Amino acid sequence: NIFTWQPSYFSDLDETLPTVLQVFNNILHKCGLQCEGASAEPQKLEERVNVTPGNMPLQELKDIVLYLCDTCTTLWAFLDVFPSACQTFQKHEFCYRLASFYELAIPELESAIKKRHYEDNSVFADLWRRISHSRKKMIEAFHVLINQVCLQPILE
Numbered sequence: 001n002i003f004t005w006q007p008s009y010f011s012d013l014d015e016t017l018p019t020v021l022q023v024f025n026n027i028l029h030k031c032g033l034q035c036e037g038a039s040a041e042p043q044k045l046e047e048r049v050n051v052t053p054g055n056m057p058l059q060e061l062k063d064i065v066l067y068l069c070d071t072c073t074t075l076w077a078f079l080d081v082f083p084s085a086c087q088t089f090q091k092h093e094f095c096y097r098l099a100s101f102y103e104l105a106i107p108e109l110e111s112a113i114k115k116r117h118y119e120d121n122s123v124f125a126d127l128w129r130r131i132s133h134s135r136k137k138m139i140e141a142f143h144v145l146i147n148q149v150c151l152q153p154i155l156e
Contacts, residue, residue: 013085017092023071024101030064031056033104053112061112062127068109069130072137079144086148095145102138106131 028034032051053061079085089095109131118124 010085010088013088014091017089017094020075021092021094021097023067024097024105027064027068028101028105030060031105031108033108053108054115056112058116058118058123061109061116062123065109065113065127065130065134068105069134069137072134072141076137076141076144079141083144083148086145089145090149095142095149098138098142098145102135102142106135106138 030051031053053064056064079089113124113127113131116124
């Protein structure tokens, strides 16, 4: 793989991971959810509108679910193909941050998708399929991380 031929890409990955973590923070922010230590920026007064996945416009909910699905699938695919990157992810407390995000966001998004009234049931089916896929890929990415960072060193 490319990291073998260009080891300096590990430092690029290290510098990129805060941006990957910011993706999850952005989703939490758009859903009106807080993550411990998610942002050191003060909140603007006019941003104090209480937006939740349950009361946001349908198009915004769809965009968030699609963004999450794409992010989780890409993250899992990268770790599955290149598990050596797990050490770099761990340096950024990625397991903790992913678990915190999962705990805060997934139940809220699932609940919002279930409770919403849809004119077209295919929209519900698509959103549910995508949030389920996102959940599955987050869990699979977490398993790859735990296996590489915790279990493999013990077995070796």
